[in-house]
Amino acid sequence: MKKPVIGISIGDINGIGPEIALSAHDTIKEFCTPLYFTNYHMLEKAATLLKMDIPNDFETEYIKGNFKIKPGKISKKSGKYSFESFKKAVFFAKKGITDAVVTLPIHKKAWEKAGIKYKGHTDALRNFFKKDAVMMLGCEKLFVALYTEHIPLREVPKEIKTKKLGNFLINFYNSLPAISNQESLTIPVLGLNPHAGDGGVLGEEEKKISKAIKKANKKIGLDVFIGPVVPDIVFTPNFRKNFRYFAAIYHDQGLAPLKALYFDESINVSLNLPIIRTSVDHGTAFDIAYKKNRELNIKSYINAVKYAAQ
Structure with missing residues (x-):
């Protein structure tokens, strides 16, 4: 059986992306054919700094760029290079040259310095495909989809709109891998406020969340979503043992508990797109990049490639 071809965008070259790619190459080539989006000259610079060998079968796709690698530094040049790597990897997947894209971590400030308007990979993918991409993070034991992502916390309540949240839930459900019995799938939706508003005593946003859940379930034709559920009990062992998927209203509400539980193995998956895209669930790690x-x-990266390949 032919192995799927997975395009790997190299991420910010001042970070840990190149080291992860080189370290995990022999592992991931067992279940896919990786194609790395970086020019060989920049790869050699990274390998020299890391004192690592480049495998003979480490296939690369040319990305324009020739600059000094500055380990752990935010750089306009590295930001532009990581974006070009990502953009070309997405193009290859869109054209069917590769079967999926796996992204190594970029630095949002480096993108900003390079004049790139997007706040991250998912933001860019929405624009590339004109689709409402859903950001889901997790592992086999627990996946969390985020309704709002990289926005200030003060903006979150303004984004809770019945129609918008309902469409998000529908897109989330429709993008999940098929399971043998969809009727058995139940997904808790977290409330925004402490105690899920406590009947309106601690906030009114839960009324909109409740309406959105009803709208989504009616559209789907199944009672898939439940809630809004009290946020501080959702990730307790006794509650979460009955569920695999969750919908969080804002970034840290879902990711703080997820990373406390499964930081080393969780991944990032972009749903509701015409391509398959996964990523590591961590950043550039500038504090340890190129250090001895x-x-x-590399477990998160390997899991991301496995998920994409499957």
């Missing part, structure tokens, strides 16, 4: 005498955990 420390362990590098």
